[in-house]
Amino acid sequence: MNNEKSENEGAMDVDHMAHLARMYLDPEQVAEFKNQLGEVLRYVEKLQELDLTGIEPTAHAIPVENVLRSDEVRPCLDHDAALDNAPSSFQGEFEVPSIID
Amino acid sequence: MGDLQAKTIHELADLLASGNCGAAEITSDVLAAVDARNDGLNAYIALDAEQALADARSADDARAKGDTRPFLGIPIAVKDVLNIKGQTCTCASAILKGYRSPYDATCIANLRRAGFHFVGRLNMDEFAMGGSTENSIYGPARNPRNSEYVTGGSSGGSAAAVAGEIAVAAIGSDTGGSIRQPASFCGCVGLKPTYGRVSRYGLVAFASSLDQVGPLTRDVIDAAILLEHLSGHDPMDSTSIDQPVPEFGADASTSLKGMRLGMPKEYFVDGMDPDVAKAVRDAVDVCAYLGAEIVDVSLPHTEYAIAVYYIIATAEASSNLARFDGVRYGSRISGDDPIELYGKTRLAGFGNEVKRRIILGTYVLSSGYYDAYYLRAQKVRTLLRRDFEGAFGRCDAIVAPVAPSAAFKIGEKVNNPLQMYLGDLLTVPANLAGIPGISVPCGLTGEGLPIGLQILGPDFGEQAILKVAHAYEQTNG
Numbered sequence: 124m125n126n127e128k129s130e131n132e133g134a135m136d137v138d139h140m141a142h143l144a145r146m147y148l149d150p151e152q153v154a155e156f157k158n159q160l161g162e163v164l165r166y167v168e169k170l171q172e173l174d175l176t177g178i179e180p181t182a183h184a185i186p187v188e189n190v191l192r193s194d195e196v197r198p199c200l201d202h203d204a205a206l207d208n209a210p211s212s213f214q215g216e217f218e219v220p221s222i223i224d
Numbered sequence: 225m226g227d228l229q230a231k232t233i234h235e236l237a238d239l240l241a242s243g244n245c246g247a248a249e250i251t252s253d254v255l256a257a258v259d260a261r262n263d264g265l266n267a268y269i270a271l272d273a274e275q276a277l278a279d280a281r282s283a284d285d286a287r288a289k290g291d292t293r294p295f296l297g298i299p300i301a302v303k304d305v306l307n308i309k310g311q312t313c314t315c316a317s318a319i320l321k322g323y324r325s326p327y328d329a330t331c332i333a334n335l336r337r338a339g340f341h342f343v344g345r346l347n348m349d350e351f352a353m354g355g356s357t358e359n360s361i362y363g364p365a366r367n368p369r370n371s372e373y374v375t376g377g378s379s380g381g382s383a384a385a386v387a388g389e390i391a392v393a394a395i396g397s398d399t400g401g402s403i404r405q406p407a408s409f410c411g412c413v414g415l416k417p418t419y420g421r422v423s424r425y426g427l428v429a430f431a432s433s434l435d436q437v438g439p440l441t442r443d444v445i446d447a448a449i450l451l452e453h454l455s456g457h458d459p460m461d462s463t464s465i466d467q468p469v470p471e472f473g474a475d476a477s478t479s480l481k482g483m484r485l486g487m488p489k490e491y492f493v494d495g496m497d498p499d500v501a502k503a504v505r506d507a508v509d510v511c512a513y514l515g516a517e518i519v520d521v522s523l524p525h526t527e528y529a530i531a532v533y534y535i536i537a538t539a540e541a542s543s544n545l546a547r548f549d550g551v552r553y554g555s556r557i558s559g560d561d562p563i564e565l566y567g568k569t570r571l572a573g574f575g576n577e578v579k580r581r582i583i584l585g586t587y588v589l590s591s592g593y594y595d596a597y598y599l600r601a602q603k604v605r606t607l608l609r610r611d612f613e614g615a616f617g618r619c620d621a622i623v624a625p626v627a628p629s630a631a632f633k634i635g636e637k638v639n640n641p642l643q644m645y646l647g648d649l650l651t652v653p654a655n656l657a658g659i660p661g662i663s664v665p666c667g668l669t670g671e672g673l674p675i676g677l678q679i680l681g682p683d684f685g686e687q688a689i690l691k692v693a694h695a696y697e698q699t700n701g
Binding site: 135137140141143144145146147148149152156159160162163164166167169170171173175178179180181182183184185187190192200201204205207208209210211217219220221222 | 322323324326327418419420433459462463465527528530531532534535542546549550551552553554555556558559560561562563564565566567568570571574576579580582583584586587590597599600601602603604605606607609641642645656657658659683
């Protein structure tokens with residue numbers, strides 16, 4: 124699993140990333156992305172120039188405290204409406220291929 | 225009457241109030257203009273003619289019965305990234321083909337409450353990923369000034385519809401410049417509000433810490449009107465800010481006396497189109513003539529913004545787009561097991577740019593790389609935000625170009641993602657810092673392509689940037 128760590132900077136194991144993202148890719152796409160994203164990764168290396176000692180990360184630009192609400196039952200999306208867009212449904216549930224034989 | 229769609233929201237509000245036109249006439253004019261000119265612009269990707277006419281007639285009936293809401297019966301077009309109940313919402317992606325929104329986005333519901341209704345949905349880069357509206361399953365939108373040129377993006381359909389006068393006004397979304405840059409490329413006004421000003425509930429998420437909904441309009445007053453009616457606290461979006469919504473259109477004065485405008489030297493970059501630099505400097509001179517004091521400011525970490533943006537935005541996108549897996553909605557390619565179903569569905573459903581960003585985002589979040597990329601980018605994001613905090617200690621608003629160049633030719637940059645990304649240099653910092661920004665037309669290049677003046681304000685400083693934009697527009701327009 125950690126084989127990508129030993130690779131050179133700028134070279135990405137695109138196949139492994141596609142696997143992590145649960146997204147198949149055509150072989151030509153893998154080669155193309157490896158090139159293009161290699162170029163992007165070499166560009167973003169410029170962040171290594173900065174001394175970031177003591178700098179806190181920003182996940183969210185505008186400060187907001189934890190937002191809580193009272194734990195009350197409220198109206199939500201109707202069951203049928205939620206299933207309306209499903210590619211396949213069965214007896215009121217989303218249908219997928221079986222996971223366990 | 226004819227050509228009512230070429231009027232502004234506030235002009236139409238006056239005509240409606242005085243009884244000089246009806247809502248049905250306005251919507252009919254919009255639909256006729258779309259019919260005549262959309263093929264050349266490829267701005268609309270779905271039209272709701274019947275619903276829009278029915279809504280317009282109801283608006284006329286309500287007005288006849290004494291409903292005095294000023295914007296009752298004014299039709300708006302919406303980027304295909306916002307949920308409008310009962311209508312399709314595809315994000316210009318094959319993976320959402322046929323999807324119908326089961327609810328209204330909060331900002332859409334807010335506009336409805338003010339009396340607006342909706343005529344159709346507008347072209348965009350797939351999932352708002354791109355700066356040219358070329359990454360669309362519907363094909364590229366075309367610049368109203370010259371159809372061989374891009375509209376900019378990702379809200380390119382919105383900008384083309386407004387500048388091309390086939391929509392009264394439009395709604396877009398801005399994650400790294402996706403409202404301001406197409407507004408600049410097409411020659412209309414585009415406003416990105418402060419992060420948290422407009423609810424994101426019902427906006428299909430690209431990068432949740434950066435996305436913000438905003439208006440594209442033909443003048444600054446319309447931008448102020450739509451901002452006011454899009455905004456407001458929403459319990460359905462925990463990042464929505466609980467603040468009263470000011471009356472953004474209230475200050476009509478064109479004097480800028482007492483205002484300080486900062487010019488950041490880092491935004492006048494090497495290699496910038498000289499026509500763009502000159503038009504923006506001339507626009508700043510106009511602001512000075514109107515009484516503003518111009519000061520030099522520095523945003524020293526600007527050169528790192530693209531690197532930070534493309535790490536954070538793709539990381540968030542890779543997580544947000546995990547929901548498109550062919551199970552609950554959207555298209556599906558079947559497989560022998562769920563993993564194969566996901567893999568095939570996502571292979572067939574996403575276009576190249578979306579796939580590229582999912583792969584990059586997965587990489588920067590993956591084990592062993594998180595600290596080097598994602599965490600580091602978040603720390604530099606802190607520095608970018610501090611840059612603005614420092615600058616706004618010295619000025620009320622920042623004036624700068626929107627992009628280093630005007631619109632480029634369709635197809636010119638499609639094979640070079642990094643070059644395309646670098647064009648976002650002057651817009652992404654505002655998203656990373658959360659601050660508001662507006663683009664106002666400020667001239668044309670030698671080739672006749674529009675140029676935009678960008679005005680940035682501090683958190684919740686929309687009134688300041690609208691004031692500067694309005695004063696400039698009134699004097700120069």
